[in-house]
Amino acid sequence: MGDNHPSSSTNHDSTATTKVTDMDMDSLVHCTSYLTLQDISNMAVSCKFLNRLVYSDSVWRRLFRERWPQLEPYINSQKSGLREAYLARYSALQQFKFVDPLDSNVYLEGKSSDLLLSKDSVFLSQGPLIQIYSIDKLLQGEASFVSLNDHRARITSMRLFPLKETSLFRNEAHINDNVLVTSSCDHSIRLWWKGSCQRCFRGHNGPVTVLSDKLLGDENGKVFASGGEDSTVRLWSLRSTGKRGQHALKATxxxxxxxIAFMSVTGHRASLIASMSKDSKVRVWDASISSSDRNSSCVGMTSVPGVPVGMKCHDSLLYIAFGSSIGAVDLRTMKTVFRTSTNEGKLYSFDIMPSKxxxxxxxLGRALLWDMRKNTGAGDAEPMAELDGHIGxxxxxHMDSNKIVTGGPEDPHISIWAANTGNQTNVLSCSPLDSSGCFxxxxxxFRIVTAGYNQEYGVLRFRDFNxxxxxGSLNEHVTGSKFWCPSTSGDGDESDG
Incomplete structure (x- = not known):
């Protein structure tokens, strides 16, 4: 029978050896419409064949029109393509190089303490109060907000954690939602969702000063950490049930x-968290260790000279700002990797962009940008750039892969700088009020929110550059961009040529 039907074997072999490179280019371009920008970027480094596909104008025209449907990419040079136009606009928007963002102002009765920005909301704290503004309503000119007022003293920290890690998660429709967790001087921590307090965690013997920047643990159970004026670090389960958070406290x-002044979850092990107290002593804790010995969870210690200013972990390195210096500690050995003076009398703030x-x-009056790879000694070092021009x-x-944002309470403006070079890309006013600083x-x-205050009134200002x-240029008149232009009705799809 096998000899009578040779085509069966042939078809089976042909199917087994079919590869993605056997598909025609038009079909593959269509397939990319189901992929995200990150997926497409990953394709570009997988092989030469897919790299050529990813650089096709058809792919980037689709991405451009999906993100900016009201614009039409314009190519003013035969050497540049739609990929370059897309990336140029994306980078320029991230660096706020424009003068016409969507802009909304909300007048406040007092000074703001802290701000959080999520995909659809702005969270503002004022003393013991929290106000939640819908971004969609802000852009429509509505100043309505949801007020959360269960705390009885000043809020010290606000964090957003995934709803799916909590006992409140019930429906896959909410899989991307977050819960708000806040700490306060009233000795409590509260978890908020749907405009009300869902859990209240108590255990600290004094004001709670700080919350962990991320969750700790693995898929078997996530916890968050808190630090307090009682000098303890406490671990709390988000899976606990009951309004009062019974059995939520997992370890002290x-x-x-x-x-405790600062805390940061490490990057190389999900169970490790570093804490820094106001006497500049650092301890590293392993949340996975459970023992009757209450000191056994501490797996590393070090200290730095000077008043603590900031601390952040990335992979196995702990970056610290203290006094007028910055440094890094290898968490695997607890040895100082580098330490350098900034030649500043005092540091007021600190942030890092570890990927670069x-x-x-x-x-005072300026910020300094540092390349960590060039500061391996223990003495003074030269900054990569000086971000000056500030008042006070x-x-x-704020730092991300595209920009640095700097501001202060005595300066009526915030400045935007390119992250790679430190070149200034824009200056934005904090509020329309005279003598208003950034608090x-x-x-x-593409978005930024600031809270200004002039000793009498406050203003919440939201901008969306998308x-x-x-x-615009800081020194030139506003001009249209050479990379894009408004689309017109009736435009057809151009060829890839």
Whole structure:
């Protein structure tokens, strides 16, 4: 029978050896419409064949029109393609190089303490109160907000954690939602969702000063950490049930002698967290260790000279700003990798961009940008760039892969800088009020929110640069961009040529 039907074997072999490279280019371009930008970027480094596909104008025209449907990519040079146009606009928007963002102002009765920015909401704290603004309503000119007022004293920290890690998660429709967790001087921690307090965690013998920047643990159970003026670090389960968070406290970690100032979850092990007290002593804790010995969870210790300013972990390195210096500690050995003076009398703020080995420190009247790879000694070092022109101390810093944002309470403006070079890309006013400084700030991608105050009134100012089209220069008149232009009705699909 096998000899009578040779085509069966042939078809089977042909099917088994079919590869993605056997598909025609048009079919593969269509397949990319089901992929994200990150997926497409990953394809570009997989092989030469898919790299050619990813550089096709058809792919980037689709991406461009999906993200900016009201614009039409314009190519002014035969050497540049739609990929370059897309990336150029994306980078320019991230660096706020425009003068026409969507802009909304909300007047406040007092000074803001902290701001958080999520995909659809702005969270603002004022003393013991939290106000939640819908971004969609802000852009429609509505100043309505949800007020959360269960805390009885000043809020010290706000964090967003995934809803799916909590006992409140019931429906896959909410898989991407977050819960808000806040700590307060009233000795409590509260978890908020759907505009109300869902859990209240109590255990600290004094004000709670700080919350962990991320969750600890693995898929078997996530916890978050808190630090307090009682010098303890406490671990809490988000899976606990009951309004009062019964059985939520999983561990109390002792060892610090002063109030906890900063905490950061490490990158190389999900169970490790570093804490720093106000006496500049650092301890590293392993949340996976459970023992009757209350000191056994401490797996590393070190200290730095000077007042603590900031601390962040990345992979196995712990970056610390203290006094007028910055440094890094290898968490595997607890040895100092580098330490350098910033030549500043005092540091007011600190942030890092670990993927590019960059750090930024805020001083008096300016901020400094540092390349960590060039500062391996123990003495003075030269900054990569000076971000100057500020009035008073730079107390607020934001860093991401595209930009640095700097501001302070005595300066009526915030400054935007290119992360790679430190070149200034824009200056934005904190509020329309005269003599208003920046008291809180949060940035996320194309968006930024600031809270200004002039000793009498406050203003919450939200800007969204995603659909801006008028590029501006600090020293030149506003001009249209050479990379894009408004689309017109009736445009057809151009060829890839």
């Amino acid at each position: 970690l002792y060892g610090h002698e002063k109030p 080995f960059l750090a930024c420190t805020g001083g 101390p730079v107390t607020h810093l 809180a700030m949060a940035a996320d991608g 659909n801006a089209v008028c590029s």
